[in-house]
Amino acid sequence: MYIGIDLGGTNIAAGIVSEDKKIVCSDSRPTLSERPYTEIVADMAGLCNDLIKKAGVDISDIKGIGIGSPGAIDNKNGVVIYANNLDWNNVPLAEELRKYIDVPVNVENDANAAAYGEYMECGGDMESFVAITLGTGVGGGVIIDGKIYRGFNGVAGELGHTMLVHGGEHCTCGNDGCWEAYASVTALIRQTKAAIAEHPDSMMAGDIKVSGRTSFNAAKAGDKAGREVVDKYIEYVASGINNIVNIFQPNMLVIGGGISNEGDYLLNPIKEYVKKHCYCKAVEQTEIKIASLKNDAGIIGAALACGQ
Template identity: 45%
Template sequence: MYIGIDLGGTNIAAGLVDESGKILYTKSTPTLASRGYKDVISDMNRLVKEIIEESKVEKNEIKAIGIGIPGLADKDGNVIFCVNLGWENIPLRKMMEEELNIPVFIDNDATVAGLAEYEFGAMKGCESGVLLTLGTGVGGGIVLNGEVYSGAHGVGSEVGHMIVGENFYDCNCGKNGCFETFASSTAIIKYAQKLIKEGNTDTKILELAEGDLEKINAKIIFDCAKEGDKVAKMAVDRLVKYLVIGIFNIVNFMDPEVIALGGGVSNAGEYLLNLVRQEYEKNKFFKTLPAARIELAKFKNDAGILGAAMLGKHGVK
């Protein structure tokens, strides 16, 4: 059995997971990152101890602990940085292994979510696949030859920051044209707001947002687009266009079997999937050859715990 920990900016969620991917027991606690990393790590250790005690498993049955973090870690288990937590160069693996005496493995949260999809979800049965987490930004979880790929320096899955075009606003990283400034919930909201500010006010988006541009969210935009709202469709079409450009970049350099769409934007479901598949088929470079399948990710809330646990499983192979 394994313990998976989903370390987020708001909550820490941990769970006991068996070999078949069944989550047997879970616990969570607020992150409260402002306390500093030592207190947060102390809470993570506490959750592990409580799960072992309350689930009545023997400690020696826990083969490993996996942790998904909202940032980057190196191969030695040191957190390079987690911007949302204010962490930089934190020896997370060492601190937890010294306390728990259980092997610990750490990677980016999108990477571990990709591992969950590889083991039990949209990428099951494939040797290679990519999960795109389309949320506030765009994250990537890459599986190659049956193993997670994070690159030589831990940044190999930062697909959200590849350049796909010239945009009307800069990315938080300081560059212009990053994938996530076109294909995230933030991106579609900013573009819809831009259209409305430019005079495209004949839209139900404004009504559902109570006339307040700051209340616009991705769900409102997709719901309106499904009903034929012109402004909403313009925003969705732009997101789809650049999402497919990003997908083609990935396909051209690694040719995966599956690309899975996850994150909040993927809640648009089959509507989004069908638009992406249509754009993808229309613009395929090698039209007569097989190419990556585009699928919706299977896991939502459980992806973090499940994927982190599988990171532990792969780590102790």
């Protein structure tokens, strides 16, 4: 078995993952990211040892620890080159953790680790696979020939930061018009608020705290302005997915993140859009699905990527 660690800006979530890809037991601690990295890693080690005790296994049963970390990762050396939300530069994450626990440590970008988890959950036998996450941002991970595709410098797969709307909305990355600035939950909330301002009589105006669900709930209840927000949002999501299909033609593309809880209500119009707009219609088409692991993808993917 392996330990998978999903290192976030807010929490460190970890779990023991069995050979049959299931989380045996899991736990989490706050990251308290303003601390020196050495303290954070000490907590990660403590969390691993607690899990080992809790599961009643021996350290010799753990074949490896996999960490999914935000930022740019040097996978070969287990170093976090740069992670904005942790304020980390060149942190030797694997080396530091191995001071506490003597097992192999593998460090991946968190979106890549989650994509690998979803890939393995879907059988782990496809030639090519893409996972996207519609969350606070838009994340992506690409698996080719069974391996995480990282690019030569480790930072490939930034699917959310490809320009979709030339000269469009400003993105957190500093550029304008990124897919993320139109297809993230953050973008959907912005779009929803704009529609409420324009249609104060809309059902959406009743939501005290506008969320990613506000427009979807209103649309499902027959609210016209809500329907318009959702239709437009889904078109942005779908056109970005269509780009990915035209580029990668993966066997499968899965959609995760908070918005993916909308299920078929989100998925069906995306499938329709891609069917209509994909470049080559004469061949077998990419299967598009809602991700199945959801929040566990990070832990499971990080763990299983150890055995890659």
